[in-house]
Amino acid sequence: MDEPILIITGPTAVGKTALAEIIATRIDGEIISADSRQIYRYLTIGTAKPIGVWQTISPANKIYTVNNIFYHLVDFLEPTRRFSAGEFADQSRKIIAQIQKRKHRPLIVGGTGLYIHSLISGLAPLPSADQNIRKKYHQILETRGRIYLSEKLARIDPVLAAKIGPNPQRLIRALEIFELTGKSPRDFYSRTKPFIHNYYLINLDLPREILASRIEARLKRMLKSGWLEETEKVLKQKYPPDCPGLQSIGYPEIISYLNKKISYTEMTEQIFVSSKQYAKRQQTWARGHNYPTLNIWQMSTQSIVNYILQHSNIKVF
Numbered sequence: 001m002d003e004p005i006l007i008i009t010g011p012t013a014v015g016k017t018a019l020a021e022i023i024a025t026r027i028d029g030e031i032i033s034a035d036s037r038q039i040y041r042y043l044t045i046g047t048a049k050p051i052g053v054w055q056t057i058s059p060a061n062k063i064y065t066v067n068n069i070f071y072h073l074v075d076f077l078e079p080t081r082r083f084s085a086g087e088f089a090d091q092s093r094k095i096i097a098q099i100q101k102r103k104h105r106p107l108i109v110g111g112t113g114l115y116i117h118s119l120i121s122g123l124a125p126l127p128s129a130d131q132n133i134r135k136k137y138h139q140i141l142e143t144r145g146r147i148y149l150s151e152k153l154a155r156i157d158p159v160l161a162a163k164i165g166p167n168p169q170r171l172i173r174a175l176e177i178f179e180l181t182g183k184s185p186r187d188f189y190s191r192t193k194p195f196i197h198n199y200y201l202i203n204l205d206l207p208r209e210i211l212a213s214r215i216e217a218r219l220k221r222m223l224k225s226g227w228l229e230e231t232e233k234v235l236k237q238k239y240p241p242d243c244p245g246l247q248s249i250g251y252p253e254i255i256s257y258l259n260k261k262i263s264y265t266e267m268t269e270q271i272f273v274s275s276k277q278y279a280k281r282q283q284t285w286a287r288g289h290n291y292p293t294l295n296i297w298q299m300s301t302q303s304i305v306n307y308i309l310q311h312s313n314i315k316v317f
Contacts, residue, residue, distance in 0.1 A: 005096065005196055006312050007108040009034070009116055009291065010204035011279035013214040017050055019204070020109040021069055022305050026316050027107070030070040030099045032092055034110025034119075039077045040245040042234050045227045047248055048218070049074060070104075079234065079245025082169070089118040089195045096196070105314065113285035120199060122192030127180045129173075137172040149175065157184035163288070165281050169244065200312035203291035204304075205283065210297055215275045219250075219268065228254055249274050 006023070010016050020031055033039070037047040044051070052066035052075070064071040072095045077083055092108070099106045108116070141149060149171040154161035156178055164170045177185045206214070231246075231254045239246065241255050250271045257267040286293060296304050309316055 002198070003105070003314050004198045004200040004312060005106050005108065006308070006314060007034075007116060007120070007199055007201040008204065008308070009109075009111055009113070009201065009286065011206075011211060011282040011286075012048075012111055012275060013211060013218050013279065014111075014204045014206055014296070015214075016109050016111065016204060017048070019301065019304055019308075020107055021050075021067060022301065023308060024069045024107055026305070026309065027105050027314055028103075028317050029105040029107040030072065030102075031066075032072045032095055032099075032106055032108045033074045034088070034092075034108050034112050034115040035074070036083065036112040036115060037245075037248040038074045038110075039083050040079050040248070041075055041077065042237070042239075043079060043230070043245050043248065043251070044075075045222050045225050045230045046250045046254075048222070070099075072099075077245075079239045080243045082244050085114045085118040086123050088115045089123060092119055093195050111282050113282065113289070116201070117289065119195045120201065122194045124185065124188035124192055126177055126185060126188055130176060130180060133176045133179050134172060137175055141168055141172065146171065153178075157186060160184055160186050163281070163285065165277065168247065200314070201291060202308055202311070203286045203293040204296050205286070205293050206295065206297050208280075208283075211279055212276055215279065216272055219272055219275065222250075223268070228258070231255065232258060249278055 006027075006029075008016050008020055008023075023029065024031055035047070037043070038049040040047065043049070050066040050071065052064045052071060054062045055065040056062050064074050064076070073088065073091060096106045108119070110116070137149065146166045146168050149168065150161055150164070150166060153164070153171055153174050157174075160174060164174060174185050177183070227250065231251055234246065235241065235255070235258075241252075246252070246255065253262070253267045253270045253274070256262045257264060262270070294304070294307060299307075
């Protein structure tokens with residue numbers, strides 16, 4: 001196929017998933033999720049993972065299916081595992097080939113900027129993980145907290161520290177790279193090769209106050225739908241509270257509430273603030289990488305879909 005691959009990104013709660021499903025039905029598409037939280041099994045409500053079922057399409061192949069749409073790279077990883085941008089790019093490239101072999105169209109959707117960046121800009125030749133260094137920084141994280149790590153990285157590379165924010169795994173990885181090489185990870189970024197070349201990317205956005213309202217409304221729905229119970233169930237399965245999956249936004253706050261360290265009101269407020277901060281980082285990432293942006297405020301769903309299809313030059317069946 002000579003058509004571009006469609007990529008839809010944007011901040012959390014902007015409405016990417018619902019739009020992508022509509023577009024997928026229009027173009028005979030399959031969705032590849034670029035969301036670093038929806039990859040995890042058992043974590044559904046708190047990651048806003050679309051509800052689906054695993055469908056067998058061949059004796060050796062099962063695909064997560066939502067409303068008769070094939071979804072890839074969701075609900076497949078144990079919460080104790082990590083899934084790097086490199087793994088995402090490598091798996092996505094293989095999945096794209098499989099989708100095109102089925103004469104369908106790949107549609108990449110999600111708000112994890114590093115995942116999307118790995119596909120369209122390539123990956124830096126960074127050093128492999130050093131478990132001793134990681135162990136040291138995990139101990140520092142436990143004793144001194146995320147702020148200390150963020151300030152340490154800011155002294156090395158303030159631009160990178162601002163982009164990463166309070167994400168402990170990314171802070172530790174950046175500090176690990178510096179300790180191994182004496183360089184900031186950004187120093188490696190110029191030596192990259194993209195995985196895909198022909199694509200149409202659109203970043204959906206909303207005014208900050210409107211997005212905050214959507215985040216608040218979604219948070220209330222998620223809590224009402226059983227987010228606390230979901231977290232309790234995962235913990236009862238003996239997954240450690242500090243495992244990668246349970247570091248996703250909201251789960252640490254819920255765990256603190258379940259352990260009676262904070263009140264319910266404090267928990268909801270902290271999740272709300274963390275979600276807004278995450279959305280702000282996503283918006284900053286999009287601006288920093290000059291993503292073409294569509295402000296969808298006061299646009300109907302159909303007009304957004306039409307805009308994307310017309311500008312992407314993808315044929316509609």
